[in-house]
Amino acid sequence: xxxxxxxxxxxxxxxxxxxLRILREAxxxxxxxxxxxxxxxxxxxxxxxxxxxxGLAVGAVLxxxxxxxxxxxxxxxxxxxxxxxxxxKETGPLVTGLLLSGRVGAGIxxxxxxxxxxxxxxxxxxxxxxxxxxxxITRVVACILVFPILTTVMNFTGILGGFxxxxxxxxxxxxxxxxxxxxLISFSDYIPATLKTCVFGFIIGTISSYLGYNTTGGxxxxxxxxxxxxxxxxxxxxxxxxxLVKAIFFFFPGGG
Amino acid sequence: MKDAQVAVAFEGVTKSFGALKVxxxxxxxxxxxxxFCLLGRSGSGxxxxxxxxxxxxxxxxGRIWVEGEDIAALDSAGLARVRKEIGFLFQYxxxxxSISVGENVAFPLRRHTNMGEDEIRDRATKKLRRVGLExxxxxMPSDISGxxxxxxxxxxxxxxxxxxxxxxxxxxxxxxxxxxxxxxxxLDLKHTEGTTMVIVTHNIPSARSVGDELAVLHQxxxxxxxxxxELDRSExxxxxxxxxxxxxx
Numbered sequence: 001x002x003x004x005x006x007x008x009x010x011x012x013x014x015x016x017x018x019x020l021r022i023l024r025e026a027x028x029x030x031x032x033x034x035x036x037x038x039x040x041x042x043x044x045x046x047x048x049x050x051x052x053x054x055g056l057a058v059g060a061v062l063x064x065x066x067x068x069x070x071x072x073x074x075x076x077x078x079x080x081x082x083x084x085x086x087x088x089k090e091t092g093p094l095v096t097g098l099l100l101s102g103r104v105g106a107g108i109x110x111x112x113x114x115x116x117x118x119x120x121x122x123x124x125x126x127x128x129x130x131x132x133x134x135x136x137i138t139r140v141v142a143c144i145l146v147f148p149i150l151t152t153v154m155n156f157t158g159i160l161g162g163f164x165x166x167x168x169x170x171x172x173x174x175x176x177x178x179x180x181x182x183x184l185i186s187f188s189d190y191i192p193a194t195l196k197t198c199v200f201g202f203i204i205g206t207i208s209s210y211l212g213y214n215t216t217g218g219x220x221x222x223x224x225x226x227x228x229x230x231x232x233x234x235x236x237x238x239x240x241x242x243x244l245v246k247a248i249f250f251f252f253p254g255g256g
Numbered sequence: 257m258k259d260a261q262v263a264v265a266f267e268g269v270t271k272s273f274g275a276l277k278v279x280x281x282x283x284x285x286x287x288x289x290x291x292f293c294l295l296g297r298s299g300s301g302x303x304x305x306x307x308x309x310x311x312x313x314x315x316x317x318g319r320i321w322v323e324g325e326d327i328a329a330l331d332s333a334g335l336a337r338v339r340k341e342i343g344f345l346f347q348y349x350x351x352x353x354s355i356s357v358g359e360n361v362a363f364p365l366r367r368h369t370n371m372g373e374d375e376i377r378d379r380a381t382k383k384l385r386r387v388g389l390e391x392x393x394x395x396m397p398s399d400i401s402g403x404x405x406x407x408x409x410x411x412x413x414x415x416x417x418x419x420x421x422x423x424x425x426x427x428x429x430x431x432x433x434x435x436x437x438x439x440x441x442x443l444d445l446k447h448t449e450g451t452t453m454v455i456v457t458h459n460i461p462s463a464r465s466v467g468d469e470l471a472v473l474h475q476x477x478x479x480x481x482x483x484x485x486e487l488d489r490s491e492x493x494x495x496x497x498x499x500x501x502x503x504x505x
Binding site for chain 1: 350
């Protein structure tokens with residue numbers, strides 16, 4: 001038992017040092033701009049279909065639940081606003097974080113793991129390329145930049161999904177739905193909740209890069225790196241969300 | 257600084273992984289323009305030795321001089337400077353599988369030169385032709401054979417025209433004809449471009465044909481070194497056994 005605790009502490013320390021190295025080296029040149037753009041395409045553009053489809057479905061389901069609750073009080077007019085508030089303040093960012101823990105976390109863990117066991121990372125080093133900057137920093141930076149954009153896509157497609165569900169039942173027009181949806185949303189609702197996904201991006205990019213970059217044990221190790229990336233990233237996204245929500249309440253008391 | 261004629265020198269190098277001592281106080285020198293072949297059974301520490309020459313692993317004790325620099329004492333910028341002078345052929349080629357064959361060869365040119373797009377493509381194509389490959393620039397590494405991958409790895413290692421070429425098991429997994437063609441390419445490089453070569457191998461006929469000096473690594477120590485003829489006359493039973501092998505070990 002004691003050994004397990006020490007091993008867990010040792011592991012956490014390694015990840016923390018890896019994260020600190022990312023923060024330190026991200027500020028140093030070369031910036032690897034071309035590779036960051038390629039990763040933005042990989043992480044961002046290629047995740048769009050998943051996020052949009054999930055947004056539509058989540059929005060539709062949320063709308064149906066909201067309706068069943070609010071119609072008891074005759075408050076159906078509040079359905080668009082209730083749905084938008086729920087999506088923008090919590091559901092959108094968290095669902096985006098969890099979906100990308102799976103898609104992006106597994107991808108980075110497996111790709112870097114495969115590069116490690118097939119000596120491609122050594123090959124980069126032998127070609128006088130700083131593999132940490134080229135592979136790790138670029139992926140983490142791409143995650144940080146892309147997550148708020150994907151969250152915005154999730155929010156908007158979610159509202160659209162909510163509209164589709166609502167208009168089928170009540171025949172509400174898009175203009176009316178749209179106006180009502182944004183009627184209760186303020187700047188302090190939208191910005192902090194969306195920007196907190198930068199932290200999710202940092203967490204997912206860091207943990208999956210750490211596991212992939214340090215893979216050992218051949219192809220079995222690659223599979224393990226991929227699975228652990230998803231598990232650890234998901235757990236950390238969910239737990240860090242508690243701290244982030246508390247911080248948002250503290251710094252934006254009106255909007256939290 | 258080492259003698260200008262010495263391209264690589266190991267001085268009392270020891271390397272362990274946990275409790276396992278892989279290299280135990282080994283020393284040798286590789287002279288410019290020569291081919292040095294490091295022989296030994298699988299697991300004898302050959303790959304660890306060659307990876308230390310390019311700073312992928314660091315020695316626990318001792319010094320490694322490469323192109324006049326103490327490789328383990330260099331910072332990252334110094335290491336990058338020395339690595340640009342070295343070509344490294346990996347045992348399993350280590351091609352980047354997300355980019356095409358041609359882009360693998362062009363990769364060092366994009367990173368370390370100011371060449372234009374046409375010039376880069378032209379140079380990469382010429383290097384591929386130099387290793388006997390044509391018409392595969394746009395293929396992906398997964399679409400070519402193991403022997404072709406090895407040649408592409410060699411083209412990538414040579415594209416910056418390095419003064420020192422390190423090759424880790426260049427003939428492993430190759431048919432005898434392809435293996436001989438790579439040996440001929442090494443000989444040609446040595447004679448026409450004066451490239452210094454360190455080749456890790458357990459293919460004795462190949463080492464005899466390419467190597468000016470051979471060293472036998474066994475249980476973390478160099479048992480003997482010298483020309484193929486000198487090793488043939490060695491009094492050490494393990495060395496003689498090695499030199500009598502006609503194929504790979």
